[in-house]
Every structure is written in C-alpha cells, then in structure tokens.
Amino acid sequence: MKALYQLSLADKVELVETDCLISCQEGPSIMLLPSGRVAQVNPGHNFTAWLIANIAALYHSPHRPSISLRGDAEIPPIEQMGFFSKQELVVMRNRGHIDAENIEEYIAHDGYMALYKVLTALEPEDVIKEIKSSGLRGRGGAGFPTGLKWEETRGYKTNPKYVICNGDEGDPGAFMDRSLMESDPHAIIEGMAICGYAIGAPQGYIYVRAEYPLAVKMLQTAIDNAVKKNLLGRNIMKSGFNFNIGIYPGAGAFVCGESTALMFSIEGKRGMPRIKPPRSAEAGLWEKPTCLNNVETFANIPQIIRRGADWFKSFGTPESTGTKVFSMSGAVRNVGLVEVPMGITVRSLIFDIGGGIKGNAKFKAVQLGGPSGGCLTEEHLDIPITFDSLQNVGSMMGSGGVVVMDDTNCMVDVARFFTQFSVDESCGKCVPCRTGLSVILSILEKIIMGNGVPEDLHELETLALHIQKTSHCGLGQAAPNPVLSTLRYFRHEYEAHIYDKRCPALVCTDLIHFEINADNCKKCGLCAKVCPAGAISWQKKEMPVIDKIICTKCKSCIRACKFEAIY
C-alpha cells in the first residue's frame, strides 16, 4: 500500500494479497489485473522499492511488455510465457486472480452460477447424467468415474447421506489440493453442494490435512461467507435444498487419505482402511451412504455444470477427459504446479512445461503418481498421460506428483527412499504391507551398503509382487511400484551395486571409494579446495590424495570435480 501511495495510485489500484502465482522457481511476484502482467522480484532488491518500480512499470505502460527487474529477459504476458502456454487452466483458473477470502470475487467470476443452475433447472438425475457424460474421473488417484460414484450413492435409500471432500493430500511434495483450497475454496464448496444435491445429502465434510492451517482458514472463511449469502445452509437460494459443510482437520497420517480410513478418522476411530463390502456409497461415514471425492474432483464440478460436459470433454482423451494438475519437482527447471490437458505426453510435461532438466545434467527417470508411483525412463517419454496408459507401464496418475530425476540420482536409492516412506506410513493392519515392506527396505539397505547378493534381486521381485497382490489397501498395493519399476527399467544399477559394489550415480556413500582415478584427474586441485574437512592434500601438478580417515564422505569433492575423477 505504501508503494501505491508513493505512486499516488492508491485509488486506482487495489492491492490484493493472493496465493502463489504458480511457478515456484521464481521469487515473489506481482500480477497486474486485468492485463495479467507479472513481474518478479530480484533477490537482493529492496522489496518496497521493487514493488513501486514494478507497479509503476506495469500500470503506466499497459502496452509495453512488463519488465522483470532481473534485468535479463522481458517477461511476456502470463499466457504467453513458455511455462504457461501449454497449460490449460480449468480448475486453477481463479488461482491468483481472486482474493480467496472475498466471496464477491468468486461470484464475479461466475461463481455459484453452476449451483444456481442445478438448483433451479436441473433434477439430481440430470446432474449425475451431465457428470457421467463429462467422463470426469476421480483426481484422488484411482480415477474412478465420478458420475458413477454419485449415481451409486444416490441409489441407496438410507438417510442421511454424506459428502466428503478428501483434502488429506498426504503425498510428500504434492500441494495441488492445498493450493486449490487456499486459492479457490468456493469452487470446492460449490462442487460439494452440487454433489449434495445430486446424491441427496444434507451434510458435507472437508477433511483437511492438519499441516494446512491456511487452507482450513480459507475454507472456513469461505463457508462462513457462503452461509451468509445463503449459498450454504438451509433452503439454499430458496430452492428448499439444505446443505452444510463442516471442516475436519486430519490426523496427519498418509493412510488417512484412503477413503475408509478417512471416514474412521472423522468418526474418531483409528485411521485404518476397512474391508469392503460394504462400499462407502452404501455404508460409509457412520455407516451411512457417503460420496467421497478429491478436492480437485470437486473443483472441476462447477465448470462442468456451467459449461457443459462437451466443453469438458474437449480437453484430454476420450477415456481421460479434462485437465489434471501436477506438482512438478526434482531436476526440472520449472518446479511448481501445472495444469495440463490429459493425454499430454510425459515429454511435453517435462520439457515444454518443465523447461527441461536443470543445469546440464541428463534426464534419467521420472516418477509419476506420488511416493508409490513407478519410475519411467526415456523410452516412456512419449506415452500420453492418462489413467490407463500410466497403469500399463507400471506407474500411475496418483494424485499428480511428478518427480524428475537426472543422472545424479541412484535408482536403488530412489527405491529405498520411497519404500522408506511407505514403511513409515503403513497403517500396520495387514501382514504383507506391514512386514513385507520392511523386509524390502532392509534388502535395499543391504544392497546400498554393498552387502547385496545376487539372490536379493529375485527376492525383491517376488516379495514386491506378493505385497502388491495381497495387500489390503491402495497403500500396500502400490508401495512396491518404485521397487518393481526400478528393477524393471534400471536393473543394471542394482547389478552394479551387487556385483561390482559400485554406485554408478555416486550416491550410495558406502559404495564410493573416495579415491582419485588417475586417468581422469587433471590435477587441478579443485577438490582439495572444496573439501570442508581438509581431507585432501594437493600440490600443484600433483595428484591430490584423499585421507580416508579424515574424509567425512560428504561428496563435496565429487560434486566439484569436473572430470569425474573421483569414484
């Protein structure tokens, strides 16, 4: 505001604090509406000064491209930025464009039009028909057709029924649901209310991961405001339809994202998946018919209703319609959330939108679908991202996590890392997941420490398949994916660890000799300079020598050496 006053623009520009403007690798940014120009902060600049300069620049020269204070390239309007041009913003359309705490802004962007339409012009059956015909499939992981789920829940006559929004988002590194809840909570609320109308439920719950206090706050504000405007509560828009939403903070376990465990958690019980039947649609929360969908699934609903199933189907492929938000991380240049139409290739996701691999490293693998997704290789880059195609190659859509790996990643270590996650998060109910995963982890650790034996590979494989086949819930069934996929596509790395006692990516410390390879060494001495422990002695024109007693195996030297001379 100070900045605006200094520019005497206080009455012309409204400064709105908004959610992250999507591309995380950049610093704080501002966007000028309605033009959609952005400017980003240069680290090391005084923030107010930066604001002043940028607001001024953006405001006063609407016809000029906006300027980044980095001083290098000019930043084009947001729609034309490379990062954004291939994206298709459907669920994220309001992100950063509206003040999430202000219901008027949502309404101004056609908010609650869909609910109005549903309540005034559509029968519940019509709503379900529309959602079914849109082909929308659940965004929470399994890709179950949303319309079918609604129809099934509607079919049960027990009352009351419940709508639950799954905002647990337990995948490490995933934050698409969080971002939606924080930036566009009304879309979720509207989606839930439409669901409530369609299935005949008067009550909804949003189960939000406890680590998301801001999301809870935004949702609560949104609910309060919606109630005030009679968009929730009793007799909504005088239609006779009642719908309330309560927020339930999660128990903080990954497995609580599983639908039945989540319902137990709301009931105050231990979050453990239960057996089916009965399915939740028949007897879910408090043993009443319950329809549970993911945050992103609900966020899609209002627009499908408003713009029609055909519009929605214009994105994506026939089996996987619409768009999907991915959260990209790892070795790509642009990390952050992206929304792309289904069916886009993995390559396009990583290279066009992600901007390719950071630095000059080489692409090695990409893991899709969260901690229990499979790792794909170069050869898979051209497969389209749909629910089924990913499944076919041993990976999955999951919640939309994308971790890109370059050649500095050891795939055995990657498998170990994700298995560790599953071991920690297994609820402990069933034998294969509880014990089997721990055994897998111990075998991987053994291999990483250089104690692997050839039989381990067979054992890993059979055990992983056993866990996949016999585990009770999705966690256990999917947890072996990282191991199985790396065994399948990167077996040579395992073999190197076992037979050659060598980690090709130089990640597994126990398998690094910390010796200098005389053939490669150019005797530059860089390694000696970077060694924080002072373990490397070097004289000009001499080969450096690593004192293994002092060496802490921090790998600074390996990273510093430009000639890959340390192994």
Place this chain on the structure above:
Amino acid sequence: MAMIKLKINNREVEVKKGSTILTAAKKAGAFIPTLCHDERLTPYGACRLCMVAERKKPAKLIPACFTPAREGMDIITENPEIIKSVKKQLQLILINHPLDCPVCDKAGECVLQDLVIRYGITAAPYKLEVRHKRVDRESSLIERDMNRCILCGRCVRICAELQGRHEIDFINRGIKTIIGTDGERPLDCDFCGQCISTCPVGALTDNTFKNTTRVWKLAKQEAVCSQCGMACSVDLNIQNGKIRRVTAPVSDHGNIGNLCARGRFGWRAYEKSARATQPQINTDGQRKDVSWPDALSYCAEKLAYVSKKYGPESIAVLSSDCLTTEEALSYRAFLRSELGIEKIGSQTAAGYRQVLSGLLETHGASCKIGSLADLKASDIVIVAGGGAAEFHPVLKTLLNSFIRKEERELIVISPWPDFCWEKATLPIYVNPEYYDKFLLEFCQSLEGKSADGSCDISQFGVPAATFAKLVSLIHSGREITLLVVPQLFGGSAALVRLTSILHHFVKTVIPLGASVNSRGAVTRAEFFTARKAEASNDSGNENVLQKIKNGNIKALYLLGDDPLEYSANPQEIEILFSKLELIIHQSPYLTRSAKFAHAVLPSAVLPEKTGSIIDMWGEEHIIKAALLPPPGVKTDADILFQLQNLWKNNSAVVKNVPANEIISSALLPPARLQYDRKQFPFMMTAVPSIYGDGIISRQSPEMQKLKGSLKIVMNADDCEKAGIADDASVHICTPYGEAKGIAKLSVQVRPGNILVENIPGNAEGLRLISEQVSAVPANIRLAGGES
C-alpha cells in the same frame, strides 16, 4: 432369505446371499487358512492368508474371509499361486514371532504353529531386526506378550464388538504397531478373558493356567458354568482329575463360545482348598468332626423332632438353586411328603423368584416366559432394572450383537448407570430415590391412568420426551422382549407389578438374576407355588427371617444358601439364628452360617454332579460329572438318599402333617428408622459386581482379588467437593450402619448418587442396606477424617 449357488473346488454349495466365500468353503468342506478370522466377529482382512481364486483367473487372489460369495462363482481354494502366497505370508509373520514354543502355553493349540506345520515352513528366508516389545505381566489374570502378537486384531474386536469395553486397541502404526491399553497401563477391565479365547497365538495367556501343564495333556469335558443363570457351556480342561483351566467350546448357539471372568477364571472355587470337606455337628456348643452316618442321623433325628414338636411350618428350607433338576425334584418330594414343607425358598435368587412368581401368579400357565431365540428375534429389548449385564456378564455379548443390527432398540430403565444403560438406544436413568415410584407411575401410564398430572415427573430425573418415546416404543407394535432385573436386595414389588403389566405389551418376558438352576427349581421342581392367600411378593423365603423373629420357625435347612451373606442386617440374623433349634448347613462351602449351624454337610458342586439343569432362557442342559467330589463330600442327591434311608428306619417319622395357615398380620414390616435426612445427603444403591456376587464366585480367590473390598462409586464432582480422590479409603454410613470401602470416581453416576459394589458376603456392607427399599440415604467421609 435368498440363497445363492456356487462351486468350491468343483463342489456345488448353496449359501445365504451375503455369505462370504469362506462360509461357503466351510460348507463345502474345503480348508482355507485363516488367522484374523473369528466367526463371532466382523471380518477384518488383516492376515491375508485366506486367499482363494476364481478358476478363470487363477492368479488373481481373493481374500475369502470377507469377500461375498456370488451366484455362479467357481472358486478354487488351492493352486500353486495360492500356496506360494500363504507360505510367503507365514514367513513374513514368523519374522515378528519368536520361536519360543517350548515355553509358550499356546503350543499345541496355536493356529500359527499348526499352519506352519501344514504348509511345511522350515526355512526362514527373511531377517529383520526385531525390536523387543513389552510384556505386560502386571495385569491380573491375563498376560500380554506383544512379541508373540501377530496383530490379527481379534482381541481388539472382541473387546469392542462383543464385550463393549474397548479396553485395548492398536497403538502406533506400521511395523511398530502393538496392541495395548491407553497409556500402556495394566488392564482394568471385565477380565472376561474373551481376548485370550480368540487370540490365535500365545500373545494373550491365562495367568491361572500359566506353566501348569501342556495343553495336549488336558482332557476337555463338557459342562455348564454354574456361576449364574445363563449357564454358559464350558469345557473343563482336566488333568489328573483336576481342573487346569476353563475354556468355552466353539458352538453356534447359547453363549457361542463366550464366557465371563467368573466362568473362565473362577474355577478355583471348585477346588478342594475352597471347600467344606468334613461333616460336622455342633452339640452343646461343641463343634465336632463326625462321620457322614453320624451327621445324617443327627440331622434326621433333629428334623423329625422339630417337625413333630412344632409342626411342618416350623421348618424353613432355603436353596441357592444350584441343585440339579433331579435333585431339586427329590428334595421337593421328600420335604413335602415327609415333612409337609410346601415351599423351598431362596435368598440368593430371591429377586428372580419374586418376579417369576409374580408372573406365574397373575398370568398362570399363559405366562410368556421367553427364550434366547425370542430375544435374538425381537426388534426391541427392554431391560427393566439395573445390573442386567453385571448379574449375567455374557449378556453383554448378546446385547452388543443385538444392537449392531439396524433399527433395533435397547431400552434400559435403571436407577444407576449400568453397562446396559451405557449401550442403550434409549437409556433411562431414574433417580434411585424415586425408582419404585417411577415404576408405579409407569404402570399407571401404561394402564392409561396417569393423565391427572398429580405426579411431579421431574423428581424422576427422566426427561418428559424420553418418557414419551418409551411409551410410544412400547405401543409401536414391534416385537418386544422384556428382561426384568431385580434389585440386588429386596424391595421389588413395584418391579413385579410393572412386569405383570408390561406382559400385555411384549412378546416375551425373561426374568434375570437367576442362579444356575433357578428356572428348573421353579418351573420343574415347583420349589414354590404361589398360593392364593399369600402376598404376591412372597417367593418362599421373604418372611423366613420375620418368621424366625416371631418364633414360628425353629429349624432352618440351608441347601447351599446363606442368608447371613445375602441379607440386610446380618447381626440381627445372627441373633435370630441363635434362637433356632436346628440349622443344617448343607453347602460346598463354609460360608458364614456354618458358624451357627448345628450340622455342616459338605455337598458337591455342579461339575461333580450328573443330571440336568434349566438355564434362565429355558434351555435344558444335560450334565455329566466331570470331577469327583473331594473326599468327605457328597452330592446333594447322595445326601438325600441316605437321609431318606435313615428317615424310613426312624420311628420318629411324622407323616402327612396338615399345613398351617400363616397368620399374615404377624408379618408387619419393621418400622422405618427415624433419621434426619440432612445427615444423609446422598442416595446409595447396592449394585451387583461383574465378577459375581453368588456363593460360588465369592469362593473364588481370583474373583475375590478382582473385587477387592467394598467399592463405593461416586460422581466425580461430588468427590472433588468432598476432597475424595480415586481409590481413596472412605467410610460410608446409612441410617442402618457404617462401612469402609474404596472410592471410585465416575462421570456417569449422577451427583448425589452412590453405588456400592461387593456387598454380598461383606458383613459390614450388608449392614448398610435395608430389605425394604432399593435405595437408602447415605453419607460419606474420608477414612480417618471428620464427617
């Protein structure tokens, strides 16, 4: 019920729609390995052993224990894929299971052990560093060794689903999961041992059995538990003629394999060390050990003498209803024909008899006394009275299963928050001071007489809406089973009246509070027949004490019963006892009356008898002696047989003495004591203990230990105000007496109410109460402190 057909291993079977594949497989005689499955519990799906496959998709494994069978399925229970998976699962389980079978009590009946042998698991391919887990050796009766636990969750489920206790649950997650109590404290629960009974491995074991023998040395002998009227089926596990432990046979009817603490752990009451084993007589203040013939001659002579001198009405007989039906019939025949005694009363089962006699009297033969099947098939269960599940703990499993089905109602009307009240769909906690009044008011409203509004409903502590719901449910036309629970001591006239009125509205009535063969004693042996002129609350013993006081009774024949341990004001009874010319104490135990008895006749316990009994549901059980009576002990049948022989040879026999009419005006109740209500701001109710108040339970060292001293349960706020902490030692006084006990805080007990447990058998405790009223005014003070 719709049926479906499917094939299991090529064999066609037909099962009810909704049945699991496992059920179908059982029917087809196919074996499927299971560890986390128990017929009694909802399926859980944790062990993943029960995999089967469809013939068409042999590689897709389906868990059989919870997957519903579908019409036309073609299931195979064994193929290489399945066997491989079972083996792997067992190997994984073994990682976390110590191989300490040599010192494990479960060895020989361990499901895991059996499966490991069946599948030939010899190699242990997997190794994991296994963390040592806790062994709980502090809990009474149950040892919990979490190292052996395979986390099947059966104990957690049985405790929650059937027992309704939720004492134990999963703690932590993943590989660190264990089963435990909150805060890892020792168990403080029902000690039903249900968790032990379901544990497939040796993680939960019975401390009374620990290291005594090996299970394969035990012979299981079918029997019924004699500790309450449910008469649950038990297996006495016997070695060398001694009970080593008690288990429940797996069956699909009756208690379906469920037991309570008394039934499972109370068996030491049958052991010699707890018993009377020497006949004695007491002449001229001298107690002498005598031979059986001497003791019996003495009894025969004295009985004949009293009978001749004072007439048949001068002899009273009280039974604890632990006789077999055959014994009861013989006693009844003998007492009637030889001594002219019409009624055999009971102190222990007084409440039960009172309700039953009330019903028989008003409704005669058309009286709708129900069975267990009636209860299970009804839509609504009304429990009238407090302590149903405390009297009969296995009732918990029945009622918990009952209410799990949709649309069922459990209405509980009780003057204290008992177990059933907690589980009720319509819990009605009536102010104990006006409990009887409430019951009468309720009678009036059922008879359509209560519109005058003269009654202040607020004094009952029952919201008007609740009362209205109660009445509307009764009129709903749905099938109702009424369980009638008498007070622990006396004063149930209002309840009897209510029972007889509710009788019109319900499908069946089942009186509770019975001893093991009370129903047989009443319905088969006609221990009492309510005769026209007598007060309806006379169940045969009501006025025995009064009659002694009036000098009408000169001899008392106790058949296992003991008024000194089960009536108010025992000191007064002791004085009355000293006026009697003859007391025969015929019992397995030397309970308090033995001290005053002229003859002590050690009798056998139920497991030492052959015959039949009828449980409180009306089911007849044929029992075979599983044990020999200890030397010096005779069965009641034997005792009677010899007594009869002596009788025949005895010239003093008095035959066919006509019955005298009782002069009822002489039976006025004692005047109420005068007292200042202000001195007694609380209302005290005597309540039954889940660990048993009957004669047998009281002789079990295990139950005694669990019960401890008098337990005084109070509202937590009241306690705070009075500065009383949980487990503090306190004095409780009523207008009748004073006693010491241990305070227990409760949030459910209302302010101003006090519950006292463990009164039966406790001389001090018995002094607190009155036979006439259900709740008595009381006050409390900290032991050692001032009032």
